Amino acid sequence: MSSEFIPVNTPLFGKVEENYVLDCIRTGWISSEGEYVNRFESGVARALGRTYGIAVANGSVAIDVAIAALGIGPGDEVIMPTFTIISCASAIVRAGAIPVLVDSDPHTWNMDTNQIESRITAKTRAIMVVHIYGLPVDMSPVQEIAEKFGLFIIEDAAEMIGQTYKGKQCGSFGQISTLSFYPNKHITTGEGGMVLVDNDSLSERCKSLRNLCFKANPRFVHDELGWNFRMTNLQAAVGVAQLERLDETVARKREIGDLYNNLLCDIGGIQLPLPNTDYAKNIYWVYGIVIKAEYGELLASDIMSKLAKNRVGTRPFFWPMHEQPVFQKLGLFKGETYPVAEYIARKGFYLPSGVALTQSQIESVSKAMHEVFS
Numbered sequence: 001m002s003s004e005f006i007p008v009n010t011p012l013f014g015k016v017e018e019n020y021v022l023d024c025i026r027t028g029w030i031s032s033e034g035e036y037v038n039r040f041e042s043g044v045a046r047a048l049g050r051t052y053g054i055a056v057a058n059g060s061v062a063i064d065v066a067i068a069a070l071g072i073g074p075g076d077e078v079i080m081p082t083f084t085i086i087s088c089a090s091a092i093v094r095a096g097a098i099p100v101l102v103d104s105d106p107h108t109w110n111m112d113t114n115q116i117e118s119r120i121t122a123k124t125r126a127i128m129v130v131h132i133y134g135l136p137v138d139m140s141p142v143q144e145i146a147e148k149f150g151l152f153i154i155e156d157a158a159e160m161i162g163q164t165y166k167g168k169q170c171g172s173f174g175q176i177s178t179l180s181f182y183p184n185k186h187i188t189t190g191e192g193g194m195v196l197v198d199n200d201s202l203s204e205r206c207k208s209l210r211n212l213c214f215k216a217n218p219r220f221v222h223d224e225l226g227w228n229f230r231m232t233n234l235q236a237a238v239g240v241a242q243l244e245r246l247d248e249t250v251a252r253k254r255e256i257g258d259l260y261n262n263l264l265c266d267i268g269g270i271q272l273p274l275p276n277t278d279y280a281k282n283i284y285w286v287y288g289i290v291i292k293a294e295y296g297e298l299l300a301s302d303i304m305s306k307l308a309k310n311r312v313g314t315r316p317f318f319w320p321m322h323e324q325p326v327f328q329k330l331g332l333f334k335g336e337t338y339p340v341a342e343y344i345a346r347k348g349f350y351l352p353s354g355v356a357l358t359q360s361q362i363e364s365v366s367k368a369m370h371e372v373f374s
């Protein structure tokens, strides 16, 4: 019996996206010079309680801009989770600074905030928090430590658009916060990202860095090196439409998570995402599963290949920064171990979690999970 393959992510678009993109094409405003870019920037900033949004080409370069705008460079250290996407560490390393790692909390998979303070040195400039998979980082202790030691908070909220921490929007906690609009994020523009700030001069700096550090006059004389990280009006048009449906997207993500929770809770030996903590309700950016120790040597990759045979798409969890060959070659993180991140990287994977996932697809995934774990 052959059934349709269920991809790990399917985005959802409607007439509004189509109309706004057509508007760009019909009016000829397709580059970064276009009204949708401004509308998208101010719309996202307003929705997340920030003063300025600076749209960029993707969520990875948003972090490069954040690091550069804060003047973090050689000799500086930034504390960050080992369990995250490489974009977080690569921005620090490219700037000539050193990422200093902390392990994950085994229940939320977010950075263990109890480990931050012991990693602070005279060189520490910032704490980079990264909200992982569906629950925000416990921000109160991070804010206390940052204040006590005079450190910046850089907040990577790529996976948490529409999520709140103690009722306050994720994306509003950093001196600089960053977003991604990749197709698996809660707002997508295909590729895209944003830097969020409240401070006027920081905003000007981010805008300049995004746009090759052009000056108004003389036009082609530069005092500093920037990048072309601009977002196009075509992308922003999709983003404006996606922003209009953000509340529905968030509600649907939570429904999908609740459905999986109900369908999968009878499978023994696996850890499902926590539905909530005392500071947030899971938004299930992705629906992650961790195989418990009682399964011995069984790896996530073993289960993932069986699920693929059952026509279910999955992705592995992040691979920790301290185990990345590229950083080992640079002599970083020598002899460091972070047992929780190492465990969940080998035993964790996520199920189809896209916003366009249907009820019957969720049931098929659950059936495949029961078969694979029986």
Ligand SMILES: *Cc1c(COP(=O)(O)O)cnc(C)c1O
Binding pocket: 058, 059, 060, 061, 084, 085, 087, 088, 130, 131, 156, 158, 159, 180, 181, 182, 191, 192, 193
């Ligand atoms: C997706 C993601 C990014 C990178 O975004 P891109 O737009 O793909 O470059 C950065 N950080 C986190 C936590 C992400 O999930």
